Amino acid sequence: MGIDSQIVTDSNGRKTASQPCLEPCPIERGMRLLGGKWKGSILWHLKDGPVRFNDLVRQLGGASKKMVNQRLQEMEEAGLVKREVVCDRPIAVTYEITEFGKTALGFLEALKNWSEANSI
Amino acid sequence: MGIDSQIVTDSNGRKTASQPCLEPCPIERGMRLLGGKWKGSILWHLKDGPVRFNDLVRQLGGASKKMVNQRLQEMEEAGLVKREVVCDRPIAVTYEITEFGKTALGFLEALKNWSEANSI
C-alpha cells in the first residue's frame, strides 16, 4: 500500500495523495536493515561460513573495528547474523549468517551483479 | 575482487587479508547509488511513467521537498532518472525513469518482496 498511490483533487481544488507512501514503505524498511554502510558487505562475507571478528575487519579493509562491531550488533538484533563465543581462554568469537540472513543473499547478489554489469 | 578475500598468516605470525575488500566493493558501490534514504522509493514510484515533482513529494508522504529534490538531482547525475520541463508558462516538470534506471527495478522488487515476505 502506498506504493500504488494516486493524486486526487477534491471539490475545493486541493490536491492530496490518496494512498501516500506511509513513512516506511517496504523498500525503505528493507533498506533500513540492509542499506547501512558495510552491512551488505558484511553479510556477503559471511555467506561461506563463520568468520572471526578481526578477520572480518581485515577483509573489509577500510572499516574500523567500531563500525564493524556496531553493524554486527544491529544485524544480530535483526536476526541476520549470530554471534558465537567459540573459545573462552584466549577469547575467540565468530559471526555466522543465520537462515534468515541467507534469505537476503539473493537480493544482495542481484545488487552485486547489477553493479558489476553496469560498471558502477 | 576483495569479495573472495582470505586471511593469511605470514612467517612472523602476523595476519593480513590477501585480498582486502577495497573501499567500495560492488555491493557498497551499488548501495551508494540506491541505498540513500528515499532513493529506492522514488525510483519505484516512477516505474509506471513520468511523475511531476509535487506529486512525487505528496506520494512519498514524509519526505520534505528539499530531500526529494536533492535525491532527484543525485539520481539524475547518476543517470537513473531524467528531468523534463514539460511546459513553460505554468511551469511543469516531470521526472521519468531512464532505461538505465529500469535495470535497477529488478533488484528493488527483490528487496520489496523480501521485506514483505519477512514482514520487515
Next chain:
DNA sequence: TCAACCAGTATACTTTTGGTAACCACTGAT
C-alpha cells in the same frame, strides 16, 4: 482579490553517521 498551485530555494537547526585513538584484560611467542 484571494487562495492554491507550480518548482523549487534559503536558512537554520538537530540527528545520525563515521572515524581516530586510546584503553581493557587476557594469551602466547620471542
Next chain:
DNA sequence: ATCAGTGGTTACCAAAAGTATACTGGTTGA
C-alpha cells in the same frame, strides 16, 4: 619483559544526512 595477538569498549570529534519553516515569482481558477 615486550610485543602482537584476541574481542571488544569508551571518549571525542567532524561531517553528512535529514527536518522544519518560510520564501520566491509567477499562474490559475473561484
